[in-house]
Structures are given as structure tokens and as C-alpha cells.
Amino acid sequence: MNIMLSVIQALGVVLLAPLVAGVIKTAKARLQNRRGPRIFQLYFDFVKLLKKDSVVSPTASWIFNLAPYIYFASSIAATALVPVVTIGTIGIGDIFTLIYLLALGRFFLVLASLDAGSAFGGMGGAREMFIAILVEPALLLSMLTVAFRAQTTNLGLMASVVENSPLSLSYVFAAIAFFIVLIAETGRIPVDNPDTHLELTMIHEGMILEYSGRKLALILWASAVKQLSMMLLFIMFFLPDTIFGNADWIGIVLKVLLVAFAIAMTETSTNKLRLFKVPNFLAISCLLSLLALVAQ
Amino acid sequence: MNILTILLLFTTLLLTRVSELKTAVRIIAIQSLMLALACTIVGIETGEVQTYVAAVLTVIIKAGFLPYVLIKIVATLQQEHEDHPILSFNYSSLVACIAIVLAYGLIDQALPGAGSRDALATAVAMTLIGLLLIMTRRQAVMQIMGIITMENGIYLVGLSVTKGFPLIIELGVFFDVLVAVRVLGILTYRLKLAGLSTDTSILKKLKG
Numbered sequence: 434m435n436i437m438l439s440v441i442q443a444l445g446v447v448l449l450a451p452l453v454a455g456v457i458k459t460a461k462a463r464l465q466n467r468r469g470p471r472i473f474q475l476y477f478d479f480v481k482l483l484k485k486d487s488v489v490s491p492t493a494s495w496i497f498n499l500a501p502y503i504y505f506a507s508s509i510a511a512t513a514l515v516p517v518v519t520i521g522t523i524g525i526g527d528i529f530t531l532i533y534l535l536a537l538g539r540f541f542l543v544l545a546s547l548d549a550g551s552a553f554g555g556m557g558g559a560r561e562m563f564i565a566i567l568v569e570p571a572l573l574l575s576m577l578t579v580a581f582r583a584q585t586t587n588l589g590l591m592a593s594v595v596e597n598s599p600l601s602l603s604y605v606f607a608a609i610a611f612f613i614v615l616i617a618e619t620g621r622i623p624v625d626n627p628d629t630h631l632e633l634t635m636i637h638e639g640m641i642l643e644y645s646g647r648k649l650a651l652i653l654w655a656s657a658v659k660q661l662s663m664m665l666l667f668i669m670f671f672l673p674d675t676i677f678g679n680a681d682w683i684g685i686v687l688k689v690l691l692v693a694f695a696i697a698m699t700e701t702s703t704n705k706l707r708l709f710k711v712p713n714f715l716a717i718s719c720l721l722s723l724l725a726l727v728a729q
Numbered sequence: 730m731n732i733l734t735i736l737l738l739f740t741t742l743l744l745t746r747v748s749e750l751k752t753a754v755r756i757i758a759i760q761s762l763m764l765a766l767a768c769t770i771v772g773i774e775t776g777e778v779q780t781y782v783a784a785v786l787t788v789i790i791k792a793g794f795l796p797y798v799l800i801k802i803v804a805t806l807q808q809e810h811e812d813h814p815i816l817s818f819n820y821s822s823l824v825a826c827i828a829i830v831l832a833y834g835l836i837d838q839a840l841p842g843a844g845s846r847d848a849l850a851t852a853v854a855m856t857l858i859g860l861l862l863i864m865t866r867r868q869a870v871m872q873i874m875g876i877i878t879m880e881n882g883i884y885l886v887g888l889s890v891t892k893g894f895p896l897i898i899e900l901g902v903f904f905d906v907l908v909a910v911r912v913l914g915i916l917t918y919r920l921k922l923a924g925l926s927t928d929t930s931i932l933k934k935l936k937g
Contacts, residue, residue, distance in 0.1 A: 602732050606739075713746075716819055720742050723826050727833070728735045 443513040446665065450657040451475035453664070453693055460697035475657065479650045487646035492550040500545035501648040501655070507538035508655040512662040516592045516669055526588035528576050531666075532569060535618070535659065539565055542640055542652070549643035553632045557639020560708060564617060564624060564636065567715040572614045574722035578607040579670050582729060592669045603728035606721045608671035612695070613718040615667055617711070619660040622700035624711055634705070664692045733767045734851040737885070738829065741858050741878060745821045748811045750803045750870045754796050757877050761791035764881050767848075771888050779896045787884075790903050791877070798910055802917050803870060808928070816865040828857040848889035855882030867930045873913055880906060 455472035462469025489497065511534040514526035543561055546554035580586045582603075583594035617624045625636040632639060641652050668688045706714055740760045747753045765787040772780030803809055814821065832854035836846055855878055862875030880902055887899075 602735050606735075712819065716822060717746075720822060720826065723829070724735060724739055724742070727738070727829060728731070 439513065443509065446512050446515075446661055447509055447654075447658050450661040451479070451654065453661050453689060454657040456690065457693045457697050460694050461700055464697060464701045475653065479654060482645075482650035482653075483647055485646045487644075487648060490549045490551070490643055493545075493548050493643075496541070497545045497548045497643075498648075500541040500548075501644065501651040503541040504538040505651045505655040505658075507534045508658045508662070510534050511538075512658055514588055515662045515665050516589045528573070528580060528586045528588065528591075531588065532572060536565070536569065538655065538659075546640035546643070551643055553635065553639045553642050556632075557635055557637070557642065560636045561640055563708070564711060564715075567712055568614055568617045571610065571715050571718040571722065572618065574719055575607050575610040575614055575725070576666075576670070578603060578610075578722055578725040578729070581726060588669075595670055595673045601728070603725040604671060606725035606728065608667075610718040610721040610725065611667055611671060613714065613721075615663050616696070616699060617715060617718075618663055619656075619696075621696055623703050623706050623714060626705050661689075664689060664696075667692060730767065730770055731847050733763055733770070734847045734885075737763055737767075737881075738851050738854060741855050742822060742825050742829075744862065744874060744878065745825045745858060746818050748818065750806070750809050750811065750868060751800055753811075753871060753874050754799045754803065757799075757874055758792050758796035760878070760881060761787055761795075764884060765792060767885070768888060783896060783899045786899070786903060790907065791881075795877070795906065795910055798914060799870065799873070802914050805921055806870070806917060807921070808868070811866055811868045811871050814866045814871075816861075821861060821865055824861055825854075825858045828861065829854045832857060845889040848885060852882045852885035852889065855879070855885065857882075867928050869913060869917070869929055872929070873909060876909060877906060 452472060452475075455470070455475050458474070459469040459472050511531050514531050514534070516526060539561065543558040546558035546561075548554075577586075579591050579595060583591040585591060585594075616622075620627055620637040626634060627637070629635055629638065632642065635642070637656070641649065644652055665685075668685065672688050672691075737760060740756050740763070744753060744756050744760075747756065765784045768780055768784035768787060772784060816824065829850075833846075833850045835853060836850040840846075840849065859875045859877075859879030859882060862878060863872050864875075866872055866875065884899070884902065
């Protein structure tokens with residue numbers, strides 16, 4: 434029964450991820466006094482991309498063909514570990530498993546970007562790894578704060594402990610630190626502009642520049658799934674039911690919308706950092722996580 | 730009280746990352762304000778009048794008069810930024826984190842099971858980070874920030890260990906800070922008249 438629920442939950446997240454990405458885009462557009470695309474636009478984009486041919490660079494090898502599938506698979510696997518409604522998804526969810534699954538997907542994507550042989554791919558891949566090196570310790574530290582209190586690194590147990598604990602300063606600091614990491618991991622404005630058309634400023638888009646057709650659809654979907662699972666992690670750990678009372682599904686939907694709106698606000702109100710200032714940004718996250726650990 | 734100590738630690742860490750002198754002065758003002766709040770809480774616990782007096786004096790001098798004078802001084806300076814300290818901002822905040830861990834380790838070893846462990850460790854960390862600021866910043870105003878941080882740390886130690894110093898010692902601390910700032914004010918005024926900068930690393934030229 435538990436396994437069934439977990440599967441349904443993971444499927445739900447995978448299917449709803451493009452919708453949440455559309456919500457963020459629309460929120461951003463409305464904040465900038467535009468109308469923006471419709472919130473289901475990403476689904477229509479997928480259908481369009483599935484009908485198109487795939488153009489592959491002649492220097493690409495099997496890595497180029499394989500990477501989108503690995504990225505998609507690792508994103509779905511990471512999503513399945515995140516506890517949303519069912520606490521304790523079969524008990525295999527662990528912080529380190531989550532981080533390494535995300536790192537696996539990112540690794541293959543970077544390899545594929547180098548594989549295609551274009552200059553922008555190499556640049557995007559190098560920058561992505563630069564940011565990833567800094568994001569992973571920050572992510573780990575902010576999650577370790579919660580793990581420290583729960584005395585375990587199992588995601589399900591951590592979520593259930595968080596549900597029963599009061600609001601404290603260490604949680605506020607850890608929440609801010611995790612929000613910074615969320616922005617960096619999903620490639621949002623202070624770190625990377627997801628709407629840019631200039632290859633010199635691309636980080637994530639630079640990696641997937643060479644992809645087209647079905648593989649591009651898979652990669653876009655996987656990015657949306659990764660984004661939603663990170664947002665759900667944020668909600669599970671730092672917006673628990675004790676503070677923001679919920680009514681199961683409705684509560685979670687509202688919280689997701691709240692986080693989406695917060696991301697859109699952050700994107701609209703700041704500008705993209707220079708690449709060599711990104712370590713400073715993530716260092717703030719590390720400092721806050723350390724303070725949160727100390728404050729317990 | 731614990732929340733206040735963590736916030737104090739936060740402001741001290743922030744101080745290692747700022748490059749604009751005005752921002753640093755404002756952070757010191759907020760830090761002194763929080764210290765005065767902690768002093769008031771201790772005063773409520775012990776009920777002694779002198780703690781309240783010390784808190785009020787802290788607010789007036791360290792969180793009111795001093796930042797005001799310092800911001801005026803900064804406005805007359807040639808250079809309002811700490812451009813390249815001896816230890817870069819990222820590394821200095823890393824060293825500050827190590828100082829925090831060190832402080833907690835020291836307090837746990839020296840006074841295990843102390844009730845005010847957080848406050849004591851924060852105070853030791855603030856002293857160490859103040860020392861770090863003095864050592865690694867070139868601008869004289871940033872070094873004054875380091876001195877004030879160190880004094881705030883010592884003040885916090887006194888608060889948490891003895892539940893309030895005798896008023897005389899606190900007055901001594903205040904007077905010391907006041908004199909330092911007036912001297913700095915006069916010095917920067919003379920330097921400005923002579924058209925020189927307050928970058929202390931150029932004092933090396935005085936060496937034979």
C-alpha cells in the first residue's frame with residue numbers, strides 16, 4: 434500500500450512539474466506587467482518537440498544520445514525519494530542518495546555538452562560544474578541542520594521530526610540557506626537566467642544548446658521535475674504543518690504556489706550575479722547553515 | 730536570550746564580509762543595540778539598577794553617538810570602501826567560522842555544562858573575530874570596527890558570567906571607545922587637510 438502511494442505520488446509530481454514551471458513563468462510575467470505564456474505552455478512545447486526531428490552533431494558519441502535519458506531517470510528517482518504525503522517512502526530516502534542522484538544527472542549532462550563539440554557547450558558545462566561544486570556543500574549543510582535535529586539522515590524520518598518541532602531561529606536560518614541553494618540548483622536569476630537568449634550568459638541552457646526534438650523535451654521535463662522536487666523538499670523541511678497548518682493536498686498545493694511566487698519575486702527583484710560573485714552568494718548560504726547548526 | 734546571541738554572531742559574521750565602511754558602521758550599531766537588549770534582559774533577571782544604566786549608556790554611546798560620528802567621518806574620507814583586505818572576504822568569513830567552532834570547543838573544554846554556554850562561546854568568538862578584523866583590514870575605520878567588536882565580546886562575557894560588571898568597568902570601556910573615536914576623527918581630519926589617505930598599509934613607507 435505504501436509502495437503504491439509512493440508511486441502515485443512520484444507520478445503526480447512528474448506530471449505536475451511542467452505546470453509549476455508554467456506558474457513560475459506566469460507569476461514572473463505578471464510581476465513585470467506582462468501577460469506571459471499560459472501556464473500549460475510547457476506541455477504544448479513538449480508535444481511540439483516530440484513531433485520534431487533530432488539533429489545531432491557529427492562528432493557526438495553515445496554519451497550524447499544517452500545523457501537525456503539518464504538525466505530524466507535520475508530526476509525521477511530523486512523525486513521518488515522526496516516525502517510529500519507519504520512519510521517514509523519505503524525508508525530508502527537518504528540525503529546523500531538524493532544529492533548523488535542529482536549529481537549523477539548533472540554529470541552526464543555536462544559530459545554530453547562537451548561531447549557535442551561546440552564552444553558554447555563547453556562553456557556552459559564548465560560553468561555548471563563550477564556552480565555545482567559550490568552548491569553541493571551548501572545543499573548538504575542546510576539539510577544537515579535538519580538531520581542533526583532528527584539524529585538521522587533518512588528523509589522520511591526527518592520530515593516527520595520536523596512536523597513535530599516548534600519554530601526556532603535555526604530553522605529560519607536554515608530555510609534561508611536552503612532557499613539560496615534552491616535558486617542556485619534550479620538555475621534561477623541571481624545565479625543563472627533561464628530565459629536568456631545570449632549564449633555568453635547561458636549556464637544551463639548552454640549545456641543543452643545542441644539538443645533538439647525528443648531529447649530536448651526529456652531534458653526540459655527533467656529540469657522541471659528537479660525544480661519541483663527541490664521545492665517540495667523545501668516545503669517538507671521548512672514550511673511544516675505546525676506553522677502553516679494544512680489540509681493534506683490543498684495545503685501542499687498552496688505551499689507550492691507560495692514557494693513558486695517567492696521564486697518569481699526573487700527573480701524579478703534582483704539581477705543576475707557575475708559568475709565570480711556566485712561563490713560569495715553561496716558562501717552566505719554556507720554561513721547561514723553553519724549558524725543554524727550552531728544555534729541548535 | 731539565545732536568539733540574541735545567535736543574532737549577535739550573525740552580525741559579527743556579516744561584518745567580515747562587508748566592504749563599504751558605512752554598512753560596517755551600521756552593522757556595529759545594530760550589534761551594540763542587540764547587546765543593550767541582552768543587557769536589559771539580564772537586568773530584568775537580576776533586578777539591579779546598574780545593569781539598566783549600563784544598557785541605556787550602551788544604546789546612547791555605542792549605538793547612537795559612535796555610529797553617527799563614524800558615518801560623518803566616513804563621509805569625509807577619500808575612500809569609502811575596503812577594497813582588498815589582506816585576507817579576502819570569503820577567506821576571512823571562513824576563518825570566522827573556524828573561530829566560532831574553536832570558541833565552542835574552548836568553552837566546552839574549559840567550562841563543561843555551563844548554563845550560558847551559547848553566550849560565552851559567542852563572546853569568545855566575537856573577540857576572536859574582532860581580532861581578525863583588526864589584523865586583516867587596511868582601512869582605519871574597519872580596524873575601529875574590530876576594536877568595537879572585541880569590546881562587545883568582552884562585554885558579553887561579563888554579562889553572561891557575572892550577570893553584569895560593576896558600573897565602573899563598563900564606564901571605563903565606554904570611555905576607551907570614545908577616546909579612540911575622537912582620536913580617529915582628529916587624525917582623519919588632519920589627513921584630509923594634507924590630502925592623504927587613511928590606508929594604514931602605506932605607513933610602511935615610514936620604515937627606513
